[in-house]
Amino acid sequence: MDAKLFSQLATQVKVGKQLPDALYLHRDAFSAIPDELAKFIPAVAKALRLNDSEWNLVKIFKKDFRLSLLHYPGFYTESYPELKQSLNVDLAKLSHKITSYESSENPPILHRKETMVLSDNEHYQHFISLTQEGENAGLYENSRLIGFKRSWENLIARHGYELVDGRLFRSSAVTVQTNDNGIDRHKTAIVRHELSAPMKSLIKHGFLEGAYSIFDYGCGRGDDLRELEAHGLDALGWDPNFQPDNEKVTSDIVNLGFVLNVIEDQDERLDALLSAWELADKFLVVSVMLANENFIAQFTPYKDGVITSRNTFQKYYAQSEIKAYVERCLQEDVIAVAPGIFYIFKDKLEEQQYLQSKYKRHHKWQQLTSPTPIEAKDRARLVITQNQPLFDAFWNTCLELGRIPANDEFENSEKVRELIGSHKKVFGLLQEMFDTEEFEQAETSRKEDLLLYFAMGLFEKRKPYTQQPEPLKRDIKALFGDYKTVINLATELLFSIADTSLIKSLCEKAHKTIPASLLNESHSLIFHRDYIDELPLLLRTYVGAGLQMYGELNDDIDLVKIHITSGKLSLTVYDDFEKSVPFLVERIKIKMAEQDIDFFDYVDEKRRPPLLNKSLYISECFTLYNKQCSFDKRLAKLLGISNNEERNMTRGEFEQGLQEECRRVSGYKITRLNQ
Known part of the structure; x- marks a missing residue:
């Protein structure tokens, strides 16, 4: 085999972990590569007297006549196996080098193992769950930090996790003693280097701006409390292990963060929930760890949970399971804020204000007109003109509320009433002097x-x-x-959201009125999440009904799809929507009729569908709108496709299409491969 044939065969390999200059593949996946290459690689190993037991992965270089035979003994038994030995072979120079990492304290480690085997491999789904777990924890945001054991472990610690039985573990402490069953509960507490997920949710909704007192029930080592106190917030906590002498005090907000899932005794678990609820004046935040059956199957069953290798207990929940449990125990409505995070309001006025804020559009009205006195002798209008900033503020308050404000809803009410009279009288005058269409829009x-x-x-x-x-x-x-x-x-x-003909007509109307969208005739409407508030009211209701099951629309979601006839709502997440060609990494399908949610993760990068018509989902206000439109047209012409319809294509097919035309994408440019 020569260098030219080697390069040709390497480019034909569509499986494995694909990098720009090389690909990684497990020997068990050789059935999916060209037969000549599958025979050549073991022949190289045999020629260099490398036993089959001394290598299981191969690194094939795409541009050089080189390969590396790698030995990861724990590939199937360890979540992030360590490299024991590598044999690097320069086939052009007919030289090789063996490097041993057996005694190294910081060997290279392996990630994304599902990309290195075939989808019919018995370990494939388990490998996918490992990668998804790391992505959810934010560990893959900078791939340069994860290649070696020490930096990987430091990264895990910085994100507030530990590896337990090869899985990422994050929890809060519940008690200091080893109980009668020998469970070491004190080992469940870990050091956090950033605020926990439930605390971040409170920030998002404005509850950590100083107006509310916070109590952290089961605060572990107190990392959340330390951060809150640094911001001058009234935050206290108690923990049976690390803060056992602290008082349990009544507070506006009580956080029961990742506590219920580490208590193996069901009566004690209920007691913790009820105790935390009793301390809450305004509302209780409950959060737990979620997991699917494949993940749970890795552990030893115990009671209604599992035992980890650290001899700690974990009860992993499904979203609907924990919501039903809390509602059953507290006899209160539970609001899903995010996967695994829930708010339970004791103060019902506070609950209504929170719910109302979720569906309220925040108007930023800009005054474009000025009141002009019709007659100089009309004292009231002259007073308005002379005090224009004051009455501008009053008018803007009317626009914000969509109605005349009460006296306590406008801070300068006393001054307005002193100059003109009642709010109703002032509003009547302003209606004659300002643009009434603006108010009618605000009222609607x-x-x-x-x-x-x-x-x-x-x-x-x-x-x-x-x-x-x-x-x-x-x-x-x-x-x-x-x-x-x-x-x-x-x-x-x-x-009315069940009226498919009405949904269809409104989707057609929305497609014409919102800045950017794609209408699949009689099937679906796809649009960017930024335009939800610009949808007709019934479609906003349709989206809101779907989100009742999922929780709030987080910042990761990019596109929303309304299925016209099937009562479904799809949410899609792309790797970087700012790119000229973003790639789909997650799709969530909410099935309202079945009351179920399907999650589709595109962990294998080669299978991620590209968004080939991004210009359809952005408005002219987008900074690079013109560039995107021009780019999409050129790309569609090159690939021989239409950029005015939804496309189903994998990343591998996309890259192959480019390669067949000897082209590559660089930003918003399409250049020749040799450039």
Whole structure:
């Protein structure tokens, strides 16, 4: 075999972990590579007197006449196996070099093992779960930091995890003693180097800005508390192991973070939940670790959970399981905030304000007109003109609320009433002097936001009118007349999402009105998540109904797909939406009729579908909009496809198409391979 044939055969290999200059492949996957290459590699090993037991992976260089035979003894038994020995062969120079890592304290380690075997390998799904676990923990954001054992372990520690039985473990402490069954609960606490997920959710929703006191029930080593205190927040905590002498104090917000999943006694688990609930004035945050059956099967079963190799107990939940458990125990509505994180409100007014904020669009009204006095003798209009900043602020408050503000809803109400009179009188004058269409738009938008809020509230136990916040009562009276009317309208709105003909017509309307989208006729509407608030109200309700099962739309989600006839909602995550060609890394399909969610992970990079028509999902306001449009047209022409429809193509097929045309993508340029 010569260098030219070797290079040709290497480019034909579509399996394995593909890098720009090389690919990694396990020997068990040789059935999927060209037969000549599959025979040549073992022949090289035999020529250099390397036994079959001394190598199991091969690194094939794409541009050089070279290969490396690698020995990872723990490939199938260890999550991140260490390299024991490498044999690097320069076939052009007919030289080789053996490097042993057997006595090294910092050997190279292996990741993404699922890419190195075939999909029918019995370990394939397990390898996928390992990689997904690392990605969820944020460990693969910088691949340069993960290649060697020591840097990998340091990275794991910095993200607040430990390896237990080869799996990433993150938890909070619950007690210091070894219990009667010999479970070492004190070993469940770990050091955190950033705020925990439930604390981050509180930041996102504005609960950690200083207005609320925080109590961390089961605070472990107190890393969250230390960070909160550094920001001047009123935060206390208790932990039976590390902070056993601290008082359990009543606070606005109580965090029960990753505690329920480490208590093996079900009665004690219930006691922890009820104790934390008793301490909460406003609401309780409950978070647990989630896992699927394949993951749980790796451990030794014990009671309703498992025992890890560190002799700690873990109870891994499904999203619906933990939600039902907490609701059953507390007899309260539980709100899913994110996978594994839930809010349970004791203060029902606080709950309504939180729910309302989820569905309220935040208007940034810009005053474009100025009041002009019609007659100089009209004192009221002259006063308005002379105090324009004050009345501009009043008008903007009307636009924000979609109605006339109450006295306590405008901070300079006393001054306004002193100059002109009641808010109603001022509003009447301003309507004649300002652009009334702007207010009509604000009123309509506010009514839609409230209908969406009440429609989503129908998924939970309806709150009586007396438990609604005072501002919301004013909204109901001003915009709908009474509570019964708004509930009837919200119910009708929610039931309408089952009307496929209506959904179809609104998807067609939305496709014409929102800045960027793709309509698959009679099948689906795809759009960027930034334009959800610009959808017709019924489609916002459709999306909101789907998210009731999933939780809040996090920042990772890029595109949303409304399935017109099947009652499904799809959410897609791309590796980097800012790129000219982003690649799909995760797809979530929410099936509302079946009350189920399917997660599709594209861990194998070669199978990730490219987004070949990104310009359809961005508006003209996008910085590189013109470049993207031009790029998409050139790319579509090169590949012989239409860029006005949804495409199903893998990364491997995309790269092969480019290669057949001797082209490559560099940013927003399409260049020849030899350039």
